[in-house]
Amino acid sequence: MRNLWIFISRYNAFFLFIIFFTIGIYLTVKNNSYQRSVTLNSTNEVVGTAYERLNIFKRYLNLGMVNDSLAAENAKLKSQLLGLTTIDTAKDVKVIDTVTNQDYTYLAAKVVKNSITLRNNVMTINKGTIDGIKSGMAVIAPQRGVVGFIRDVSEHLATIQSLLHKDTKISVTLKKNNALGSLVWGDGNFDIKKSFIKEVPNHIKMYVGDTIVTSGYGSFPKGILVGRISKPNVATNDNFLSGEVNLFTDFSTLQYVYVVKYKKAEEQKALESAVKPNE
Amino acid sequence: MNSRIIIVNVIRWFLLLFVQIFLLKNMGFYDLSTPFIYVLFLLLLPFGIPNIVLYLLAFGTGLTLDAFYDTMGVHATACVVLAFVRISFISISLNRDAIDDPEPSLGYMGFQWFSLYAFLCVISHHLVLFFLETFRLTEVGYTLMRCGLSCIFTLLIILLVEFIFYRRTPR
Numbered sequence: 001m002r003n004l005w006i007f008i009s010r011y012n013a014f015f016l017f018i019i020f021f022t023i024g025i026y027l028t029v030k031n032n033s034y035q036r037s038v039t040l041n042s043t044n045e046v047v048g049t050a051y052e053r054l055n056i057f058k059r060y061l062n063l064g065m066v067n068d069s070l071a072a073e074n075a076k077l078k079s080q081l082l083g084l085t086t087i088d089t090a091k092d093v094k095v096i097d098t099v100t101n102q103d104y105t106y107l108a109a110k111v112v113k114n115s116i117t118l119r120n121n122v123m124t125i126n127k128g129t130i131d132g133i134k135s136g137m138a139v140i141a142p143q144r145g146v147v148g149f150i151r152d153v154s155e156h157l158a159t160i161q162s163l164l165h166k167d168t169k170i171s172v173t174l175k176k177n178n179a180l181g182s183l184v185w186g187d188g189n190f191d192i193k194k195s196f197i198k199e200v201p202n203h204i205k206m207y208v209g210d211t212i213v214t215s216g217y218g219s220f221p222k223g224i225l226v227g228r229i230s231k232p233n234v235a236t237n238d239n240f241l242s243g244e245v246n247l248f249t250d251f252s253t254l255q256y257v258y259v260v261k262y263k264k265a266e267e268q269k270a271l272e273s274a275v276k277p278n279e
Numbered sequence: 280m281n282s283r284i285i286i287v288n289v290i291r292w293f294l295l296l297f298v299q300i301f302l303l304k305n306m307g308f309y310d311l312s313t314p315f316i317y318v319l320f321l322l323l324l325p326f327g328i329p330n331i332v333l334y335l336l337a338f339g340t341g342l343t344l345d346a347f348y349d350t351m352g353v354h355a356t357a358c359v360v361l362a363f364v365r366i367s368f369i370s371i372s373l374n375r376d377a378i379d380d381p382e383p384s385l386g387y388m389g390f391q392w393f394s395l396y397a398f399l400c401v402i403s404h405h406l407v408l409f410f411l412e413t414f415r416l417t418e419v420g421y422t423l424m425r426c427g428l429s430c431i432f433t434l435l436i437i438l439l440v441e442f443i444f445y446r447r448t449p450r
Binding site for chain 2: 012013014016017020021023024025026027028029030031032034035038
């Protein structure tokens with residue numbers, strides 16, 4: 001102990017230096033916003049990289065769970081298929097909607113390129129004209145939720161103008177009272193989990209948690225689940241209400257989508273084009 | 280004698296900080312070269328000063344500068360580094376028992392020793408100061424250039440002041 005004291009007092013200049021230097025650095029980082037932000041950012045970067053690594057590892061651990069949910073979904077779909085009148089070709093599954101007597105077929109496609117970070121997002125799937133895909137067809141997510149419309153088609157591939165696009169507008173209704181509205185994305189809020197329902201008439205009451213489904217007026221079949229209201233009754237300048245919607249679709253993890261083929265699409269289009277807009 | 284040293288140093292402290300804060304703070308060449316003349320006060324403190332007092336004075340002077348420069352802690356840290364370099368250099372280059380000069384000034388110690396002493400102290404002070412101010416290594420070239428040019432500027436002024444105010448005394 002005595003030797004330690006002798007050692008410290010002999011090199012007191014160095015130890016005092018360490019003490020004062022530490023105090024100085026501490027004061028610098030604590031009191032200067034720039035230096036503090038740099039310190040925090042570099043720490044965050046280290047932590048962030050560590051988390052990223054961990055995430056890659058965790059994804060593998062989650063594979064089992066993902067498989068289970070896929071298998072469960074498969075089983076559910078198969079049992080539903082048995083209950084419906086189906087004609088099972090190799091690729092297409094024909095679903096006959098007995099209520100409105102429209103028939104839609106669903107075609108599974110794999111997403112080969114996805115984008116979610118841009119203002120206007122477009123994704124690519126591995127099905128094209130050879131599989132009967134045409135521009136304007138609706139695309140829905142595997143479990144629940146909407147994805148967008150087919151935009152351009154080549155022989156083996158097609159691009160989807162996703163909901164996360166400024167031109168995409170989907171006709172939707174509130175499930176409880178069939179009030180019409182349209183679903184758009186990115187009105188000052190580019191959160192990929194949030195969207196907006198607009199043009200809802202003023203007298204309609206929206207509440208948090210109300211379910212939004214497709215109206216069936218566009219290329220989407222009626223009653224596809226879209227999302228839930230998270231912020232209702234946002235007043236706009238016009239005579240309509242808006243609301244913020246939490247989407248069911250998770251665009252960031254989308255692997256497979258279903259392209260909806262509407263058998264009477266062309267017939268309907270031809271008929272409706274006969275009506276001039278300003279007639 | 281002792282009280283005279285204290286009074287001289289107190290006056291020097293006020294004078295140098297006054298010049299630094301009110302005159303040199305507004306000077307700068309293309310934002311590259313800024314002189315920090317106030318370190319002369321720390322350079323000229325008497326030889327016999329205890330280390331702890333030296334560190335406290337350095338830290339206090341730095342903090343005073345920081346208050347005016349609005350850079351809490353940057354100058355204080357740089358001054359502490361300067362104090363460490365001063366102690367190390369003096370203990371290496373001079374025999375502690377044979378020191379009979381009151382303070383390490385140009386007049387007492389001669390040009391060669393003093394200029395090396397001033398150079399080492401000033402460059403360490405400036406290096407710490409500018410790197411703490413920039414606080415990143417990506418602009419290292421620019422920071423080093425600022426540091427080098429400021430160092431030259433500071434040294435020139437320090438030598439100038441020394442030559443003006445101290446008459447050479449025969450050793």
